[in-house]
Amino acid sequence: MHKDNWIDLLQDADTGIQSLRAHFKGHAYDPHWHDSYLVGFTESGVQQFRCRGERHISTAGKVFFLEPGDIHDGDAPTEGGFTYRMLYLDAPWLEREIATLFEEAPANCQLGVPQLLFDDPLLVRRIDEAFQAVHAADLKIVRQSAIDDLLDGLTRRLQWRQRSALQPQLPLVAQRARDYLHANLTQDIGLDDLARACGCDRFRLTRAFKLAFGLPPHAYLIQLRLARARQLLGRGMAPADVAADLGFADQSHLGRWFRRAYGVTPAYYRKRCSQLPD
Incomplete structure (x- = not known):
């Protein structure tokens, strides 16, 4: 920064x-x-x-x-x-x-x-x-x-x-992939796993997904985890526990992604939003 x-x-x-x-x-x-x-x-x-x-x-x-x-x-x-x-x-x-x-x-x-x-x-x-x-x-x-x-x-x-589960303007395969990522956000998901769940090859899936949501599947999954991390940190959970719960390799891995998206560290966010000490 x-x-x-x-x-x-x-x-x-x-x-x-x-x-x-x-x-x-x-x-x-x-x-x-x-x-x-x-x-x-x-x-x-x-x-x-x-x-x-x-x-x-x-x-x-x-x-x-x-x-x-x-x-x-x-x-x-x-x-x-x-x-x-x-x-x-x-x-x-x-x-x-x-x-x-x-x-x-x-x-x-x-x-x-x-x-x-x-x-x-x-x-x-x-x-x-x-x-x-x-x-x-x-x-x-x-x-x-x-x-x-x-x-x-x-x-x-x-x-x-x-309010609708399906958005007719978006490819169905991309919507299926999004739903799968939401349902499995803490899992170590591979592109092949995602493609199998959606019934297509991973190259077509990645193209359709990026066109629909503006991010490739791996980046979307990280954003899902970061959004959940904000919730958990705001409730006072320690950054190391959040990282472990959400499938990040370690606390520093969570910290790098968190700073790039939000401009602050997980510890700062927890302290300011939960009012708990470090």
Whole structure:
């Protein structure tokens, strides 16, 4: 990591919301995804990321909003780098909270984010106020009020879409492979094992998978393990135990991948999110 890069991360015990403020110069992080909704804004500089097959440029005051599973990277294309603040919103929590704001939420639906990057000064203010309330561990009533204002602002940027196990636009073989990886994420899976489970050869499988999900199967499996690692570390599990449970060779192997994806060590993440000592 660049010597001038820094990250300040905390987790709210009541809601599970994580608040992050960070500064990066040069390369920020490798392609990865989260199982949370991400909403934030660029404070200063130029923030560049690839997501959903496009390159996005965020400058000061722009809002970015990603849904769970959106694979994205990050870097600073200009000399001074960029600073941003962001909230990670747990998916089941957000869907539950948003549903209470609608008189009748549609059945068997999930929340989607149609637009990743946009100008919305009012939403920037609401993100900032929610961030400050959560990050400073303000009074519960202050935090809840700021979060409710944020949720109210997000409703215009979200849409309900039908929840479906199958996505007709994606190759069936890729969806089968994804489901197999989710079901066996701690196992030492080979490409031949995956191809046999999907009923095709491994070359066709790898091509279809990368086209569908933007990552080859091995990288997707690592991202699955890292997403699970975040959950376990946030509950206070020791990094060495997390590495062993999730099939990483050792703690340093987990640490290398974790830093490349999130910019912090597993130990730092555990300490800031679980509030437990090292």
